[in-house]
Amino acid sequence: MQQISTSASGSSRITTQIRFDEDGKQFGFLSVPHSTHDSAYGRIQIPIACIRNGDGPTALLIAGNHGDEYEGQFALGRLMRELEPSAVTGRVLILSALNLPAVSAARRTSPLDGGNLNRLFPGAVDGDPTAMIAHYVESVLLPMADLAMDLHSGGSSLMYKPCAIVRDNGPDAFVRRQFAALKAFGGTLAYVTDGRNQGAERTFAAAADRCGVVAITTELGGGAAADPEGIHLADTGIRRVLHQIGILKSAPPAAPKPLRLMKVEGPRSYVLAPESGLFEPAVQLGEEVVCGALAGQIVFPDTPWREPVPVHVEASGLIICKRAVVWTRRGDCLFQILAPYDGRGLLL
Numbered sequence: 219m220q221q222i223s224t225s226a227s228g229s230s231r232i233t234t235q236i237r238f239d240e241d242g243k244q245f246g247f248l249s250v251p252h253s254t255h256d257s258a259y260g261r262i263q264i265p266i267a268c269i270r271n272g273d274g275p276t277a278l279l280i281a282g283n284h285g286d287e288y289e290g291q292f293a294l295g296r297l298m299r300e301l302e303p304s305a306v307t308g309r310v311l312i313l314s315a316l317n318l319p320a321v322s323a324a325r326r327t328s329p330l331d332g333g334n335l336n337r338l339f340p341g342a343v344d345g346d347p348t349a350m351i352a353h354y355v356e357s358v359l360l361p362m363a364d365l366a367m368d369l370h371s372g373g374s375s376l377m378y379k380p381c382a383i384v385r386d387n388g389p390d391a392f393v394r395r396q397f398a399a400l401k402a403f404g405g406t407l408a409y410v411t412d413g414r415n416q417g418a419e420r421t422f423a424a425a426a427d428r429c430g431v432v433a434i435t436t437e438l439g440g441g442a443a444a445d446p447e448g449i450h451l452a453d454t455g456i457r458r459v460l461h462q463i464g465i466l467k468s469a470p471p472a473a474p475k476p477l478r479l480m481k482v483e484g485p486r487s488y489v490l491a492p493e494s495g496l497f498e499p500a501v502q503l504g505e506e507v508v509c510g511a512l513a514g515q516i517v518f519p520d521t522p523w524r525e526p527v528p529v530h531v532e533a534s535g536l537i538i539c540k541r542a543v544v545w546t547r548r549g550d551c552l553f554q555i556l557a558p559y560d561g562r563g564l565l566l
């Protein structure tokens with residue numbers, strides 16, 4: 219098969235055999251040039267599926283942005299296998315292992331260059347492999363999309379209650395579309411962020427914003443494990459979103475529960491470890507806390523007679539995320555707390 223360049227700008231060094239404008243179901247790879255001692259002309263082969271049936275909207279579905287987050291990888295692999303062109307109008311692009319080197323290494327970041335893909339947008343056309351992937355996503359894939367989903371979980375260090383996330387810092391009409399997709403995705407919890415706390419303008423969500431594409435991200439579990447509740451939410455939520463934007467023809471089962479919308483309230487939403495040691499938690503994932511409450515304490519296994527250092531929360535709300543690892547260094551995130559949010563009246 220002929221290897222063709224698909225860069226909209228003509229500048230990406232990543233190539234693919236996928237013909238994005240062809241109807242049908244295609245499996246293939248994005249080929250990222252990576253010349254090494256063992257493989258002089260080697261290429262990283264990132265799996266991609268293109269499922270297209272005529273004109274219509276395009277959805278870009280991604281998992282494996284961070285390699286140690288699994289619920290989305292399971293859900294998108296299943297969708298690749300099961301979704302047929304006859305079931306859709308328009309196009310679905312699925313990448314279940316976007317940062318393949320990180321996925322293969324079961325790590326958040328790439329072992330090839332240390333790159334954290336979700337902190338590298340807009341990427342670099344001739345950068346290290348992770349930066350090249352980011353560049354391809356922002357310059358080639360996102361411009362084709364009407365809606366994008368980037369499925370994350372907490373990774374090796376964090377554990378989340380399954381939830382979906384949107385940014386709400388655009389014009390009202392755009393935020394309304396973001397919220398409509400969020401509501402279609404479903405689940406019991408969702409939150410908004412302006413992106414300033416984690417990753418700023420270097421995340422996939424920020425890239426989607428720059429491209430004017432409605433985007434949902436998720437946190438579906440974590441601890442480098444796989445949560446069946448998170449996988450189920452991804453399986454069902456993706457189909458609801460695809461139906462809501464007019465791609466999936468048949469209506470999937472409705473989201474069963476009311477959605478609780480929350481928000482991140484700046485840096486104080488993140489409880490950081492004041493010392494290095496073992497973190498002994500005093501509160502649970504999903505618990506409601508009030509500002510000033512005891513969240514746990516740091517104890518010191520090498521000097522166990524030393525008085526533990528208490529850790530208090532600096533915001534009131536719901537604990538959406540906790541550290542999944544007991545060993546802790548000063549500055550590690552122990553908890554993330556969400557406050558109630560009215561959605562500016564835009565969540566209908």
Ligand SMILES: [Zn+2]
Nearest residue numbers: 284287370371
């Ligand atoms: Zn992630």
